[in-house]
Amino acid sequence: MSFETPMDDRQVTKFQSLSDFVTDFSKMLPGLAAMREGIDLYGATTFSPFLIFNPDENTLSRVIAELFDPSGSHGQGLLFLNGLLSTIGIPRLNRLDAVKVRREVLTRAKRRIDIVVETSHHVIGIENKPWAAQQKNQLSDYLDELNADLHGRKPVLIFLSDQQAQTAGKEAIRLPYYHSEEKETTLHSILKRLTGDIRASAARAFVEDFLRYIEIEFGDEYVDTPADKPFVDAVNAEFDDPQRRKAIASVLLSQETLHIRILDEIGDHLLSEVRTQVNSDFDASCPFKDVEARISECLWQKWTPYGLRRPSWPVNCHVAVEAESGWMKEIIFGVRCPDINKLYEKDRPLASPGRKRLDNMVSSIPGGRKTNYWPWYKYYAERYWGQEFCARLVLESPTGMVKDHREIQDLARQFVEMASEVDRLLGE
Numbered sequence: 001m002s003f004e005t006p007m008d009d010r011q012v013t014k015f016q017s018l019s020d021f022v023t024d025f026s027k028m029l030p031g032l033a034a035m036r037e038g039i040d041l042y043g044a045t046t047f048s049p050f051l052i053f054n055p056d057e058n059t060l061s062r063v064i065a066e067l068f069d070p071s072g073s074h075g076q077g078l079l080f081l082n083g084l085l086s087t088i089g090i091p092r093l094n095r096l097d098a099v100k101v102r103r104e105v106l107t108r109a110k111r112r113i114d115i116v117v118e119t120s121h122h123v124i125g126i127e128n129k130p131w132a133a134q135q136k137n138q139l140s141d142y143l144d145e146l147n148a149d150l151h152g153r154k155p156v157l158i159f160l161s162d163q164q165a166q167t168a169g170k171e172a173i174r175l176p177y178y179h180s181e182e183k184e185t186t187l188h189s190i191l192k193r194l195t196g197d198i199r200a201s202a203a204r205a206f207v208e209d210f211l212r213y214i215e216i217e218f219g220d221e222y223v224d225t226p227a228d229k230p231f232v233d234a235v236n237a238e239f240d241d242p243q244r245r246k247a248i249a250s251v252l253l254s255q256e257t258l259h260i261r262i263l264d265e266i267g268d269h270l271l272s273e274v275r276t277q278v279n280s281d282f283d284a285s286c287p288f289k290d291v292e293a294r295i296s297e298c299l300w301q302k303w304t305p306y307g308l309r310r311p312s313w314p315v316n317c318h319v320a321v322e323a324e325s326g327w328m329k330e331i332i333f334g335v336r337c338p339d340i341n342k343l344y345e346k347d348r349p350l351a352s353p354g355r356k357r358l359d360n361m362v363s364s365i366p367g368g369r370k371t372n373y374w375p376w377y378k379y380y381a382e383r384y385w386g387q388e389f390c391a392r393l394v395l396e397s398p399t400g401m402v403k404d405h406r407e408i409q410d411l412a413r414q415f416v417e418m419a420s421e422v423d424r425l426l427g428e
Helices: 009-043 049-053 057-068 079-087 138-148 187-197 201-218 226-239 242-253 255-277 345-350 387-396 406-427
Strands: 100-106 112-118 122-128 154-160 172-175 283-285 306-309 318-326 329-336 376-379
Touching (some): 009 226, 049 201, 057 100, 057 112, 057 122, 122 138, 138 154, 187 201, 226 242, 255 387, 255 406
Parallel strands (some): 122 154
Antiparallel strands (some): 112 122, 283 306, 306 318, 318 329
């Protein structure tokens, strides 16, 4: 004999309300999807060359040098350079002032300053460090170089980075890309302030796209997509109805569970595709024994890869996806196979004897980068895999299944390509 706990009237009302809400909202979805498609058709709200090409440090330096060059193709003359100069307390220039902008300027110490701007009264060096760590005495050496050939001009060193300057003391002017706890000026705030003064529509669109890239890449919050607004507005309107509030709150209560479920569906699909198209003996793995090999478990933690590997592969060799900053942020994917010769002694148990055979993967698979831990890796276009990202996958999927979303299918194809190449190189 079994006993069931009867539901009281409040529970029955809540479930009925949730059922009614889901039914009614489901009827609204085709219209909302059509509105979303219309916004994308005429506004291309998610299109961005910056996100497509995923610029590295050198590419960002070229973009910044082009904007600060009065003779740049943007056609706006001194607008951007004067915006920078006035921010750091240097008098604005006029059209008669001679300005020379150079990139990759070789120093006497055999280092290269990313950007040097020369005017009649100043020699301005800009060191761009969006991600990489500073080298020993790097900024001090740059300041010495700027002081070496002044001809009566004043040296200025700008450190374009979210990092704090380790050398050059107070003489280096720190300019973060986006936000700052000290509320200081940022590259984003300078360009944002100038957008209204850009006369050429092409240049304005470029700068606005660059600003959005900075917000996504260097910001720590989710950046709204205008095409999502119909869905957000529709739910807000339903939430105004007191009878709907409990139904919507019931969904909110389960949002973390749904987030984890969608993430694990991504991991399961990657594993299924690699097993189907490369070899059936692949399995999910994590080099850290105290972490369960689930993508939702790994990406919460910094530098904790969700990996796929064959039993025959050398230890600590995976095709993997990882969060560089933890909490689903700064997502990278690639081949994780650490080089024992380039690790600190405490990290050497994480090394793989297979690294030597995989060390030239950046040549065999174009578009990747290389580190001590990864012979090949790439940033995922959407750097933050939070709840909004997972919701978008479901909404944009033609079937509602994340495995049918074109981005996840493309990621699976890349995992198949990487796994096949690792198999080939290890077998040689």
